[in-house]
Amino acid sequence: VESEKGVMENMLAGLRYIYHDPLLLPLIVLIVAHCSLSMSFESMLPVLAKGKLGAAGIGFSYMMMAVGAGALIGVMGLTKVQSDSVRGRLLLVTGIVSGVAPIALAVSPNLPLALLASAGMGASQGSFMTIFTTIVQSMVPDAIRGRVTSTNNLLIGGLMAAFNLVNGFLADGVGAPIILIATGIAFLMVILPSPLPVYN
Secondary structure, eight states: OOTTSOHHHHHHHHHHHHHHOTTHHHHHHHHHHIIIIISOOGGGHHHHHHHTSSOHHHHHHHHHHHHHHHHHHHHHTTTTOOOHHHHHHHHHHHHHHHHHHHHHHHHOOSHHHHHHHHHHHHHHHHHHHHHHHHHHHHHSOHHHHHHHHHHHHHHHHHHHHHHHHHHHHHHHHHOHHHHHHHHHHHHHHHHTTOOOGGGO
8 A cells, every 4th residue: 555645546546457457357347246146145044044944043043154164164175276277267166156056045945955055155155255366366466466455355345235235125025035046147147158367
């Protein structure tokens, strides 16, 4: 961060760098879609646990624990990955699973299957975010890395919170399974045709 500049100037510097980088920009767009569509599920789990699974508070708690356990296992499994090409392919695979897992959760007929789908969500989403962060950190120059990372984190956190609010509101009206299926399909429609060279 350039200390003689204000917060907005530093943030704008990060945004300008992202906008003008031909590889970084599609990655950021992809991560924005991922956080908005795939990762904004927490507000729907209580509705799903109570309305579909009949498990109320305990079902919500177990599903959140399964998401966390899946994320831990998924991220720990990435520690041996050193190749950039493997990281790129894993980004695609974990992105696809990030779209499929919420759909699997939505159609789960009982709590054990819902827990399995929740673990899949945690593993895929945690791995996707870790791989994305690693790729961004490795491709952005030292001089601008902090500002790019901060801008990225603001986008991720803000959009995830906003979409959680919207999804929670909609889930009360149309049901959590419909929202999970719709957002899962929407993210698959974003990631499958994405022509990102990082996949190669």
